[in-house]
Amino acid sequence: xxxxxxxxxxxxxxxxxxxxRLATLYAVSDHMRVHIDVSDGTLTEYKTINETAVxxxxxxxxxxxxxxxxxxxxxxxxxxxxPNLVIFHAEARDDLxxxxxxLKQNGIKVGVAIVKSVYPGSIKAILNAADYxxxxxxxxxKQGGTADLLLCEKAALIQDIHPSIxxxxxxxxxxxxxxxxxHAGITAINVGSAITSADNPAKVIEELNKEIEKExxx
Numbered sequence: 001x002x003x004x005x006x007x008x009x010x011x012x013x014x015x016x017x018x019x020x021r022l023a024t025l026y027a028v029s030d031h032m033r034v035h036i037d038v039s040d041g042t043l044t045e046y047k048t049i050n051e052t053a054v055x056x057x058x059x060x061x062x063x064x065x066x067x068x069x070x071x072x073x074x075x076x077x078x079x080x081x082x083p084n085l086v087i088f089h090a091e092a093r094d095d096l097x098x099x100x101x102x103l104k105q106n107g108i109k110v111g112v113a114i115v116k117s118v119y120p121g122s123i124k125a126i127l128n129a130a131d132y133x134x135x136x137x138x139x140x141x142k143q144g145g146t147a148d149l150l151l152c153e154k155a156a157l158i159q160d161i162h163p164s165i166x167x168x169x170x171x172x173x174x175x176x177x178x179x180x181x182x183h184a185g186i187t188a189i190n191v192g193s194a195i196t197s198a199d200n201p202a203k204v205i206e207e208l209n210k211e212i213e214k215e216x217x218x
Contacts, residue, residue, distance in 0.1 A: 006178070007034065009037065010034060011142065011143045015053055032061070033060070036083075038066050038074075043069050051066070051078060052077055061084045063190075064085065071099050075102060086109075088111070097126065109131040111134055133167050134170055137170065191208060
């Protein structure tokens with residue numbers, strides 16, 4: 001089974017809380033992979049701080065999840081930020097392929113988020129051009145969603161289209177289900193409230209990693 005990584009998620013609406021969340025996670029590790037949500041309100045009613053206010057500590061590997069119907073309006077700001085990866089939504093109004101090309105030319109990996117209503121077979125060209133596919137089971141722009149584990153079946157469909165793509169999960173991951181998600185072939189599990197609401201985030205991350213390492217039946 002491929003190695004699966006637990007990735008803390010940051011979803012904040014005000015700068016002070018964003019800064020506090022960074023400090024909490026930095027206390028856990030100065031070299032970690034983090035998933036940051038940025039929502040402009042065009043795909044969901046929920047808004048977060050925008051990408052012009054986003055920053056992170058040197059040494060972090062950052063996946064930027066852009067929850068927007070208009071990716072082209074954000075590309076230049078994303079290039080300035082230069083995250084490890086930027087994830088756009090399959091249901092965005094813009095053509096993602098030229099946007100992917102521009103980001104790749106600037107050394108940024110690209111990904112596509114697949115919500116419940118999107119069938120992987122309907123976006124083959126996007127998946128083949130992407131480095132990463134995010135199976136989304138949460139609430140766009142907000143933490144605390146419920147994991148619909150039936151969506152794990154999308155992992156095999158995605159791999160059939162693009163065998164080497166990295167597959168992530170977002171929405172409702174916790175101690176009760178991370179092992180099942182990992183066993184589905186999903187190697188990047190983004191975890192929000194289970195970590196951010198904990199008194200000891202470091203311990204939660206450690207215990208989640210122990211859970212996904214178990215190979216015995218669920």
